Amino acid sequence: METPEKKVVETKASPEQIIYADILFYGSWSAIAIMTVTYILYITGILDPYIPLKDVPLYWSKNVHHYVEEARIPLGWGWLVLIGKADFLNFIGIVLLGALTIIAFISLIPVYIKKKDFLFTIISVIEVLVLVLAASGILKTGGH
Numbered sequence: 001m002e003t004p005e006k007k008v009v010e011t012k013a014s015p016e017q018i019i020y021a022d023i024l025f026y027g028s029w030s031a032i033a034i035m036t037v038t039y040i041l042y043i044t045g046i047l048d049p050y051i052p053l054k055d056v057p058l059y060w061s062k063n064v065h066h067y068v069e070e071a072r073i074p075l076g077w078g079w080l081v082l083i084g085k086a087d088f089l090n091f092i093g094i095v096l097l098g099a100l101t102i103i104a105f106i107s108l109i110p111v112y113i114k115k116k117d118f119l120f121t122i123i124s125v126i127e128v129l130v131l132v133l134a135a136s137g138i139l140k141t142g143g144h
Helices: 015-044 053-059 065-070 077-080 092-113 118-137
Strands: none
Touching: 015 092, 053 065, 092 118
């Protein structure tokens, strides 16, 4: 009995997929590099932390509510006022990781407009708006 021939189908990513993937790839590695540098700044003591490293174990047993309350840590985007402190500086890399999808979709909007692909333009704009709204904390859901 003969085995049927296997058909090899070659697929190729669209330019839009390449743009999106490149942003995620390089953005992720950039965020990891930022987190590495900011962590080194934190553990070496080059920059002062908001909560001294020796006091961190005091908060380990606390739930989030008590930790935030006792340490007087601002909620939502309030951490931005503490960006100069070593323990909050690493949030820059974390925010970059979280924002990569938004950045990638924003970069696709002009490409779709140029191609006159208005359906994908609208989808991309809506995606950006939904993600920005969710990240803003305006809806007061989740961790905000």
